Amino acid sequence: MVGPAYFVALAVILFVIGGVGVLTRRNAIVIFMCVELMLNAVNLAFVAFSRMHGNLDGQVIAFFVMVVAAAEVVVGLAILTAIFRARRSASVDDANLLKY
């Protein structure tokens, strides 16, 4: 029987993949997608722990994480379109007005 430990291990792997994506990619939208992947991995860990303890608090927290992630995506993508309108680029290297 596959226990919660396997699910947590899968969550760790997905989280690390998402983190590496955030560090390596240059397109801001793809970076956003990698952040979403990390959030999803954490959700999986929450649900696995909820299964392990046999109560529902973990699932409720995962639900709140989903709500916050949805709000975050809405604002983030609006910022991206605003930056794209000003800079004609979705690359994170081109939005450098606050540098130095």
Add this chain to the structure above:
Amino acid sequence: MNHSTVLALGQAAQTENLAFWVLAVMSVAAALGMVLARRAVHCAVLLAVVMLSLAALYAELGAPFLAFVQIIVYTGAVLMLFLFVLMIVGVSSRDSLVETIRGQRLAAGLVGIGLLILLALIIGHAAIGPAAPPSAANSASNLPGIATLIFTTYVFPFEVTSALLITAALGAMVLAHRERTKPKPTQRELARLRVASGRPAPLPGPGVYALHDAVDMPALLPDGTPSNLSVSPVILQRELGADESRAGPPARAGELEAGTGENTEQPEGARW
């Protein structure tokens, strides 16, 4: 518990095992592909694969409500939003392969491996017990149980969430709004501009003929040369990877700088 129920339980556990391994391999492969794919659209599709397999994993973990929320909110709403923004920002936008910071990819890979080892050590030392015996939490009363928790213990965070959502909606509207800096051109001005641009007629349509039934075929001019003006710049840009010989959109973009009429198509991403 008689013999046949034990057998059935064993079979169910085997099916769950198989489902877990298939979904785990699928989600990890799709996540790796998402990090490695160069086109943003491919990344979005692979992210959809990851999210759908995670929804199936939630269902397997006894969280049917979260499985459906995952499909509806993430795959349905969030990924649609991603694809909409990709459509605005440019379907063909690719990552540049130039490293702005030297050795950044290598360092990121090392950080990733270090993080993986660290987290593996942590969860290796943590006592992650077996699944709790089937209780009210992961049975048919999953949904009423979550509803009870949200509206009793977590009712204050739940109310705060509504404020967050309203703020996010307002913020998105403010950020995506564009002030018109100059007055809207009247029809008279547009007509003047069009005549002054040297091309009063609409752009030629694409050459959809009996041999080539597709909009990416340029129309032929009377002297037999293909007219690149007849193909949408988006299509030209998307095909550049396969067919470098075709004239790209830059030649076209310069020509269209002057006119802002209805028929002149601005380069990709210029329309909102």
